[in-house]
Amino acid sequence: MNTRELLSRFHAVASDPRGQMKKYLEAGERVVLTAPVYTPEELVHAMGLVPMGAWGADMPLEGAKEYFPAFICSVMQSILELGMKGVYDGASAIVIPSLCDSLKCLGQNWKYAVPAIPFIPMTYPQNRWGRVGTGFTRAGYERVIADLERATGAKFDPAGLAESIKVYNAHNAAMRRLDEALAVHAEIGAAQRSDLFKSAFFMKKEEHTAWVEELLAALEGEEPGAPKIKVMTTGILCDSPALLDIFDDLGLHIAADDVAAQSRQYRTDCAETGDPLDALAEKFAAMGCCSVLYDPDKKRPRTVVEQAKARGAKGVVVALTKFCDPEEFDVPFIKRECQAAGLPVALVEIDRQMVNFEQARTLLETFRDVLE
Amino acid sequence: MLFAGIDVGSTTSKCVLLSDGEVAGAALVDMGIGTAGPERAYSEALAAAGAAPEDVACCVATGYGRASWKGADLTISELTAHGLGNRFLFPEARTVIDIGGQDAKVIELDAGGRMANFVMNDKCAAGTGRFLEVMAGVLRVPIGELEALAAQAEKAAPISSTCTVFAESEVISQLAAGTPVPDVVAGICVSVASRVAALAKRAGVKEQVCMSGGVARNGGVRRALERALGVPIVWSAQAQLAGALGAALHAWHKSEGQRGEVKYG
Structure with missing residues (x-):
């Protein structure tokens, strides 16, 4: 397959998660939904279940409004909406972490709005370090395991988790190499780049790794396209095709990202030695530079600047998910750090219900003019 | 040759x-996107210049409906356009506040006149011409009379700057409570100014500050904005x-790669 065909394959999965889920269900697999932002997919994978990312969809929100107040994250609302509309029918359970207040609301609402799919909470500690922090995280994992066993009948085995950790580490490594390659290959558009990351949520990781390796091999044999204006994106989500098309129209190349649904997922590996459950808790403790992970030193803004500079990005686009408090708290720090480093910042407010992107286009077009 | x-x-x-x-010619038509307004403005400007369409060497469209103007050779965003236009009107300008019909923008220009930073309001009519x-x-007063009414106010009535819908019911409540119309109008001007001042402070206010867009004509808003920002505002x-x-x-x-000065005829 050539690069174009490989990209189409990723697009097909990214744009049809329901079709992908149906395929697994028809093959006799059991699917467990994993909600944002960091859910211990390795546990689900280790029990022989298929973890399927549930990050919502761009859609009108109707039923979810019965359960949520108006001014709350539309990612959470659309996950509930999809559940209520039966799009997730067939899933054996949903694991929802406690990483922000909106996620906590989603878990509690899910129990009543979508009773057919059991809700499994993953309660993370605020302070995730040290014996107490990792012990708390481990207790959360044990609760998830017990609930998964109850909901699916599958059994947990530490040896299976050790194998799954290797699968996930290999996937992380492949995604990091892909991210580096995409920084060079400006001919791959912003929406295509998004497909590569988004599809990872809807496939078994060993399958996705194999596809990514194929794409990397194809890209190695190709001359990168003409350079464009490099920018970096940061935020929770940046997957709207209409928004991403604007980047392409304006000749903006996303050369790096600090997006929770994209590169942030693949920064941290898990130790492959010792007790695998402890290793997984240590992995969570080692993660950082994310708005939903307690960060008393505010390291994220510095990391954004360093990453942007390293990739030659001329500016940073903050894709701010509307009503996302954790991200909103980080924005002033990111702006200040970027401006001190001479990196212009554009703030684009996004949500899952956007139908008109004209304001975003004007903003990005002006930002392009600033960068030029 | 015309541009x-x-x-x-x-x-x-x-x-x-x-x-x-x-x-050589200019025109303003009170009809925006989705109407015959753009064609009329173009025709009227040509008529004012005594020129024909074939005399135009290059046409650049801007504004919310820039993509809909078929006669454009190029398009630029309205922020870039207002930055360029105001820098020529006010060569010392470092901050441009543009309050348009449906949004508000603040543009920071560097010492050389290049756009260095900008902010736009969120999707809300508060702080825009639509609010007025x-x-x-x-x-039930013509929008052109708001300035004169605001000048007669003894004390601006408090009007929310948060939401046009809420502010509308506040205005009705003020009228029901017997607040004089000039005081209500002054409160409305302060409301717009307070919203836009907050936006301007996010971008960073550097003198000289100039005001652009239709709302610049409203002295009530201009003066309220000067008070809110604590700096004089120039306008054309x-x-x-x-x-x-x-x-x-x-x-x-x-x-033509020109950088010359523009003069209004």
Whole structure:
């Protein structure tokens, strides 16, 4: 397959998660939904279940409004909406972490709005370090395991988790190499780049790794396209095709990202030695530079600047998910750090219900003019 | 040879034609995107210049409806256009506040006149020309009379700057409580100014500050904004044409690499 065909394959999965889920269900697999932002997919994978990312969809929100107040994250609302509309029918359970207040609301609402799919909470500690922090995280994992066993009948085995950790580490490594390659290959558009990351949520990781390796091999044999204006994106989500098309129209190349649904997922590996459950808790403790992970030193803004500079990005686009408090708290720090480093910042407010992107286009077009 | 700039806004269409660095013709039509306004503005500007469409060497469109203007050789965002237009009107300008029909923007220019930073309001009518239109409708006074009414106020009535819908019911409540209309109008101007001042402070206010767009004509808002920001604000009688002027300048620069001064004829 050539690069174009490989990209189409990723697009097909990214744009049809329901079709992908149906395929697994028809093959006799059991699917467990994993909600944002960091859910211990390795546990689900280790029990022989298929973890399927549930990050919502761009859609009108109707039923979810019965359960949520108006001014709350539309990612959470659309996950509930999809559940209520039966799009997730067939899933054996949903694991929802406690990483922000909106996620906590989603878990509690899910129990009543979508009773057919059991809700499994993953309660993370605020302070995730040290014996107490990792012990708390481990207790959360044990609760998830017990609930998964109850909901699916599958059994947990530490040896299976050790194998799954290797699968996930290999996937992380492949995604990091892909991210580096995409920084060079400006001919791959912003929406295509998004497909590569988004599809990872809807496939078994060993399958996705194999596809990514194929794409990397194809890209190695190709001359990168003409350079464009490099920018970096940061935020929770940046997957709207209409928004991403604007980047392409304006000749903006996303050369790096600090997006929770994209590169942030693949920064941290898990130790492959010792007790695998402890290793997984240590992995969570080692993660950082994310708005939903307690960060008393505010390291994220510095990391954004360093990453942007390293990739030659001329500016940073903050894709701010509307009503996302954790991200909103980080924005002033990111702006200040970027401006001190001479990196212009554009703030684009996004949500899952956007139908008109004209304001975003004007903003990005002006930002392009600033960068030029 | 003419260089055209057309600014297709949400409520008005503006056109400026440049010839040898001078404004050869300009027009403003109170009809925006989705109407015959852009065509009329273009035709009227050509008529004012005594020119024909074939005399136009390059046309740049800007504004909310820039993509819908089929006669454009190029398009630029309205922020870029207002930055260019105002810098030519006010060579010392470092901050441009543009309050248009449906949004507000603040543009920071560097010492060389290049756009260094900008902020736009979120999707909300508060702090925009639309807010003034709605309030003028509630008060049943022509929008052009708001400035004169605000000047008669003894004390501005408190009006929320958060939401146009809430503010509308606040205005009705003020009228029901017997607050004089001039005081209500002054409160409305303060409300717009307070919203836009907050936006400007996010961008960073550097003098000289100039005001652009249709709302610049409203002295009540201008003065309230000066008080809120604590700096004088300059404005031009051509403020509403500044976006079209910037687009025309862009057409001229792109075509001939000119950097000369523009003079209104």
